[in-house]
Amino acid sequence: MFKADIALGSRRCGMRNVCVIAGGMSKWGVRNASQRDMFQEAGRACFLDNPHLTNKDVDGLIVSSAYTERCSFQTHLAPLVAEHLGIKPRSVCIRVELLCASGSSGIITAYGLIKAGVADVVMVIGGEKLYMPQRWEVFYSEMASVDHDWDGAQGLGLPPSAFAMVAKQHMKQYGTTEEQMAMVSVKNRRNGLNNPMGQFQEPITLETALNAKAIVRPMKLYDCCPITDGAAAVILACEEKARALTDKPLVYIRGTGQASLHNMSANMPNWTTWESLKIAAEQAYKAARVKPSDIHVAQTHDCFTISEIIEYEDLGFCPKGDGGRFVQDGLSDFGGKVPVNTDGGLLSCGHPFGATGIRQAIEITKQLRGDAARQVEGATTGLTHNLSGFIAAHTVIVYGREA
Amino acid sequence: MFKADIALGSRRCGMRNVCVIAGGMSKWGVRNASQRDMFQEAGRACFLDNPHLTNKDVDGLIVSSAYTERCSFQTHLAPLVAEHLGIKPRSVCIRVELLCASGSSGIITAYGLIKAGVADVVMVIGGEKLYMPQRWEVFYSEMASVDHDWDGAQGLGLPPSAFAMVAKQHMKQYGTTEEQMAMVSVKNRRNGLNNPMGQFQEPITLETALNAKAIVRPMKLYDCCPITDGAAAVILACEEKARALTDKPLVYIRGTGQASLHNMSANMPNWTTWESLKIAAEQAYKAARVKPSDIHVAQTHDCFTISEIIEYEDLGFCPKGDGGRFVQDGLSDFGGKVPVNTDGGLLSCGHPFGATGIRQAIEITKQLRGDAARQVEGATTGLTHNLSGFIAAHTVIVYGREA
Numbered sequence: 119m120f121k122a123d124i125a126l127g128s129r130r131c132g133m134r135n136v137c138v139i140a141g142g143m144s145k146w147g148v149r150n151a152s153q154r155d156m157f158q159e160a161g162r163a164c165f166l167d168n169p170h171l172t173n174k175d176v177d178g179l180i181v182s183s184a185y186t187e188r189c190s191f192q193t194h195l196a197p198l199v200a201e202h203l204g205i206k207p208r209s210v211c212i213r214v215e216l217l218c219a220s221g222s223s224g225i226i227t228a229y230g231l232i233k234a235g236v237a238d239v240v241m242v243i244g245g246e247k248l249y250m251p252q253r254w255e256v257f258y259s260e261m262a263s264v265d266h267d268w269d270g271a272q273g274l275g276l277p278p279s280a281f282a283m284v285a286k287q288h289m290k291q292y293g294t295t296e297e298q299m300a301m302v303s304v305k306n307r308r309n310g311l312n313n314p315m316g317q318f319q320e321p322i323t324l325e326t327a328l329n330a331k332a333i334v335r336p337m338k339l340y341d342c343c344p345i346t347d348g349a350a351a352v353i354l355a356c357e358e359k360a361r362a363l364t365d366k367p368l369v370y371i372r373g374t375g376q377a378s379l380h381n382m383s384a385n386m387p388n389w390t391t392w393e394s395l396k397i398a399a400e401q402a403y404k405a406a407r408v409k410p411s412d413i414h415v416a417q418t419h420d421c422f423t424i425s426e427i428i429e430y431e432d433l434g435f436c437p438k439g440d441g442g443r444f445v446q447d448g449l450s451d452f453g454g455k456v457p458v459n460t461d462g463g464l465l466s467c468g469h470p471f472g473a474t475g476i477r478q479a480i481e482i483t484k485q486l487r488g489d490a491a492r493q494v495e496g497a498t499t500g501l502t503h504n505l506s507g508f509i510a511a512h513t514v515i516v517y518g519r520e521a
Numbered sequence: 522m523f524k525a526d527i528a529l530g531s532r533r534c535g536m537r538n539v540c541v542i543a544g545g546m547s548k549w550g551v552r553n554a555s556q557r558d559m560f561q562e563a564g565r566a567c568f569l570d571n572p573h574l575t576n577k578d579v580d581g582l583i584v585s586s587a588y589t590e591r592c593s594f595q596t597h598l599a600p601l602v603a604e605h606l607g608i609k610p611r612s613v614c615i616r617v618e619l620l621c622a623s624g625s626s627g628i629i630t631a632y633g634l635i636k637a638g639v640a641d642v643v644m645v646i647g648g649e650k651l652y653m654p655q656r657w658e659v660f661y662s663e664m665a666s667v668d669h670d671w672d673g674a675q676g677l678g679l680p681p682s683a684f685a686m687v688a689k690q691h692m693k694q695y696g697t698t699e700e701q702m703a704m705v706s707v708k709n710r711r712n713g714l715n716n717p718m719g720q721f722q723e724p725i726t727l728e729t730a731l732n733a734k735a736i737v738r739p740m741k742l743y744d745c746c747p748i749t750d751g752a753a754a755v756i757l758a759c760e761e762k763a764r765a766l767t768d769k770p771l772v773y774i775r776g777t778g779q780a781s782l783h784n785m786s787a788n789m790p791n792w793t794t795w796e797s798l799k800i801a802a803e804q805a806y807k808a809a810r811v812k813p814s815d816i817h818v819a820q821t822h823d824c825f826t827i828s829e830i831i832e833y834e835d836l837g838f839c840p841k842g843d844g845g846r847f848v849q850d851g852l853s854d855f856g857g858k859v860p861v862n863t864d865g866g867l868l869s870c871g872h873p874f875g876a877t878g879i880r881q882a883i884e885i886t887k888q889l890r891g892d893a894a895r896q897v898e899g900a901t902t903g904l905t906h907n908l909s910g911f912i913a914a915h916t917v918i919v920y921g922r923e924a
């Protein structure tokens with residue numbers, strides 16, 4: 119399918135294709151390291167991933183970070199990271215922020231700039247330092263992430279309370295159970311065993327998940343992703359440069375979508391059907407000329423177990439309301455219809471905001487290259503989904519491997 | 522020249538042209554208004570500028586802001602501003618940050634995404650609330666803007682000290698005088714009389730400028746741009762949409778460049794020749810297929826008077842070292858070789874970081890349309906230059922009007 123697409127794409131609009139040619143992560147977890155240390159680790163891992171390229175080949179740098187001002191006391195991050203990695207940007211050098219979806223937003227930005235011919239080879243690097251003695255900076259940052267005049271004033275700045283309300287409503291509306299939610303966590307913790315760079319490499323049982331302490335009912339400890347330090351980086355290139363700079367099969371970005379219909383909770387059109395996700399997915403599928411059934415592997419934003427369940431539905435992997443049964447029937451596991459969060463997702467890897475969308479891109483690239491720690495056999499089309507805020511903005515990216 | 526260019530461009534790469542189709546500002550100055558109030562004012566002014574378009578026509582939103590986390594206690598700004606302006610982004614919805622050059626970085630990002638076909642009609646809106654009772658948040662933000670482990674620790678976080686060193690060296694190396702620097706300020710304050718939305722509408726005399734109190738010698742009060750609250754917005758569109766949505770002459774983005782060779786002061790290759798600016802300008806001129814002598818009007822980053830003098834040189838408007846004489850001879854004034862900062866620049870309008878690059882785009886668009894408050898006669902090609910950090914990153918954009 120993709121060979122025809124490339125030809126068609128080239129004929130139709132004369133635009134350049136964009137490929138992922140390298141990826142790497144720092145160790146994620148509770149780190150005795152600064153944000154800049156972890157950016158260096160991720161940048162280095164990214165260059166080590168592809169011995170055919172060096173920092174001299176990179177002409178642009180995009181840094182994705184949400185809490186850098188308060189939690190790392192550092193603004194104007196892109197020139198600083200460029201300097202630390204020995205990159206001398208001459209096309210683009212910016213930071214992109216969309217809270218928890220900063221990483222995928224950085225990738226969409228790089229994709230557009232490369233496709234447009236503004237840049238040729240761009241590193242997208244993201245990360246956060248969130249564990250720190252001054253806990254109040256993380257707390258302030260959380261409070262400043264929702265609309266502070268509205269949701270902040272109502273105490274909705276801490277995500278578990280928001281997602282607990284979503285979970286309750288989904289349970290009531292569609293009969294989703296706490297067991298089904300726990301199954302998401304069990305699956306992703308099991309998948310995380312394959313990922314030594316993630317925060318956890320410990321499986322959990324359904325019983326452990328169900329008996330864990332409550333955070334905000336019905337969300338219990340393992341229904342929530344942890345607080346994590348970490349960084350991740352990918353390098354994107356136009357197809358011509360990509361051919362020269364890697365001998366691995368090329369993995370293309372085929373389509374992107376990003377949508378935001380609301381910001382504050384009172385304006386959320388529907389709590390259990392995420393309209394912005396549906397629009398973002400539709401845009402990405404349309405641009406990539408694929409259907410949900412063409413997706414062989416996906417990394418979705420499992421900040422909470424209920425999120426992944428709703429994402430199965432609104433990405434079109436199963437009918438609305440069937441998300442709970444989808445995980446229960448093993449359809450999102452290896453061997454199922456669409457293996458989801460094959461590297462452990464947020465629930466096992468953790469969630470250093472600016473890095474998450476980039477980690478997703480790294481895993482999809484490995485899966486489509488056939489290089490993954492645990493491989494989805496024959497995967498040629500993959501997808502990432504990243505969300506931010508009070509389920510306010512959604513980013514979907516479709517990736518495809520050359521035939 | 523441009524008619525041929527468009528045809529050539531279309532034939533050569535099949536890419537879409539990108540136009541500015543609306544622009545507007547809030548009142549800038551010391552404002553008893555929040556950042557979100559000013560975003561609404563700027564967004565409204567932008568829609569009022571073009572009666573042919575509404576918020577329904579806009580499919581993407583990019584917000585440019587540097588100090589929003591601390592100074593406005595608000596992260597995840599793009600979905601919030603979208604909600605306030607009634608925009609429902611379905612292509613892109615992100616914040617872009619490159620400190621003082623956040624505005625032009627937002628424009629480059631929108632340009633790339635539209636050119637690539639990822640988005641069609643994008644608002645780029647930027648702004649800051651910098652005057653506030655809690656002065657320490659502005660101070661902390663300044664300290665976090667330079668490399669905090671290096672320049673921050675050395676007290677180089679406050680810009681006047683950095684630019685005073687640059688000025689001293691330029692004076693020593695090229696014979697630039699304090700009078701010549703003051704002439705930049707006198708010119709820009711005079712130009713600012715045409716701009717009711719800027720912070721100042723008061724001319725100053727050379728004597729006033731020279732006798733003003735010292736900030737850091739040789740920089741005196743009027744050599745430095747003020748601290749300012751404000752916001753500004755432009756709407757960019759692909760040419761096809763632009764034709765449908767405006768009956769004014771189309772103003773195109775012809776080329777962009779952004780470069781950063783260093784971040785911390787110790788790595789600055791040269792204090793009086795800004796290599797990153799030269800690279801950014803070269804990239805933008807090359808993409809636009811113009812030479813410095815083709816530029817009819819320019820808005821440059823006059824954060825300090827010495828900056829504008831060095832910019833004349835490194836943008837190629839005059840030979841190296843002649844910047845002081847360039848302003849003294851009136852070559853950067855109306856009727857001169859290249860009128861610079863025709864709307865007052867940072868020295869008269871002020872500098873709410875994320876908004877500055879956008880204000881520059883608004884003035885260039887007006888000049889090229891023939892709509893400016895004080896018009897550079899026959900201007901068809903213009904340029905903006907925006908810098909950030911310890912002269913660390915530079916952004917140059919070339920604009921051209923349809924023939």
